[in-house]
Amino acid sequence: MYKLIFFLLLLIFVNSVNSQEIYNYTNVNNKSFLLYQQKNWKELIKYGNNSIKNNVDFYYLQYRMGIAYYELKKYRKAIPFFENVVNKTPEDNIAQEYLYYAYVFSGRTEDARILSHSFTPALKQKLKFYNENSFINGIGTEYKTNFYDNYKAETLQTDNLEQTVTNSFNYFSINLTHLSKNKFSVFHAFSYLNGNNNVYSQNYSVAEFTEDVNLFQYYINFNWLVAKGSNLKFGLHYINSNVKAENTTFTNHGGRNTNLLYSSKTNNLVFFGAFSKSISLFDIKLSASFSNINSETQIQPSLSLYYYPFANTKLYFGTQGFYQYTNANNTNTSSYMIKAIMGFVPFKSFTIEPFIFKGDGIYNFVYNDAFVINNSIDKLNNNFGANLYLTLNKGRMQIYTILQQSSYTNTYSINGEYNDIKYINKSITGGIKWYF
Structure with missing residues (x-):
């Protein structure tokens, strides 16, 4: 009887250990990229937040989580992730465009306008937020x-x-x-x-x-x-x-x-x-x-x-x-x-x-x-x-x-x-x- 109880407790312990995620850069990068490719946005957000809680956070995870929130139309939650990405790579036009629309769809039009000042001429022409050279807008x-x-x-x-x-x-x-x-x-x-x-x-x-x-x-x-x-x-x-x-x-x-x-x-x-x-x-x-x-x-x-x-x-x-x-x-x-x-x-x-x-x-x-x-x-x-x-x-x-x-x-x-x-x-x- 005692051997059976001991065996069951050992089995539960082993399963719980096996079921625990191991959060390190390699594992998180591979799994978050797979979830991104699968467009499994909800699972990507859940996994990414758990990774950040376990002190594993890096540029591409921020990028993927920003896109996941954006695709779910949770623009206000996408903003801080895209802000971090743009701060690290301000030359990234794709990240800038994501952040721009996240601002607009969150009702933060002044943030979107100021961000547009850093756009390339091509991106400005594409989005056409406003005419910077016009006195009346x-x-x-x-x-x-x-x-x-x-x-x-x-x-x-x-x-x-x-x-x-x-x-x-x-x-x-x-x-x-x-x-x-x-x-x-x-x-x-x-x-x-x-x-x-x-x-x-x-x-x-x-x-x-x-x-x-x-x-x-x-x-x-x-x-x-x-x-x-x-x-x-x-x-x-x-x-x-x-x-x-x-x-x-x-x-x-x-x-x-x-x-x-x-x-x-x-x-x-x-x-x-x-x-x-x-x-x-x-x-x-x-x-x-x-x-x-x-x-x-x-x-x-x-x-x-x-x-x-x-x-x-x-x-x-x-x-x-x-x-x-x-x-x-x-x-x-x-x-x-x-x-x-x-x-x-x-x-x-x-x-x-x-x-x-x-x-x-x-x-x-x-x-x-x-x-x-x-x-x-x-x-x-x-x-x-x-x-x-x-x-x-x-x-x-x-x-x-x-x-x-x-x-x-x-x-x-x-x-x-x-x-x-x-x-x-x-x-x-x-x-x-x-x-x-």
Whole structure:
């Protein structure tokens, strides 16, 4: 009995010893090359990772593992392997091209652009990332229209109502992109917004009238690729607001008299800064804005995290938290907003991004690297919608639509007593961009 137990234990021990891989350069090189020839990418990755854990790592293993991850479309995991290969043999055009596309398919376009500077003329001509000699490398335009509920407060004929109700708002913008021959890029946009509000007030010669609102905006954003996967951004958004209200009356003889009720012009500035870092399957971003909008001072830090579970941009999830400190008339208040977003590619060249913003009610909300400023006189409660992107002509043209629905709270008074009313705003944005 004891001899049988001893024999069985000895057999198990011998089998376990025989089944253990022996990791040395010769064995790993031969087996990884065989798995590479067989295109057994999953087994190659498993074997290669075990080899690295056993301190057997060399140039060709890195090359083969990079290709294995790339063939499985796990581009973010392929990047560090190809980076190591290119660092050792920068003249290898094939490795450079692999790394270039791994960057592009991971959403790291600035890394791809900087890498392209080291390409040979033939490889540059093949990939045609952008024209280094062009001053303008991208141009785009977009238009947005809004649809509002009729949220005028219900009153009696004898009530004194003080309320401003947004009636319409339309937005037009044109933007330019400049890519330098170094690690800098510049994006800027010129925008025009036009709308009108219905005003109900006892403080003027008429109790009901329309005010016209015109905004001229200029936005500029500087991006510096400080290191691989690391970007530093600085931005500025200037807003020139013009509000004007007139009362027009007509005489019995067809004449027309216009009386200016009020007119005002204000200038507002928003400063923005951000640092972002790509780490494996994650993108982390820390940002902050400082602004003086609607006679108030806002400081708004935020932190975002994006996750790419399949190591590519076919599916991703993101969240971003905003916290706003506001000073108005020597009174400090704070508000928060949380954004959740996901992106997926249902078919080639088409991306859908559902999103939602949810907070405790916030004024003068700044987001999208300070490109979007919600400076409505009403409080933003939440916002949800979807971004739809269609990429054409090998990435040189993008057509997009943004569908949104927002909930706002409007404050009004009847006979001196203040009340709140919630309403819905729906909007459609359409845009197109060309890259060259």
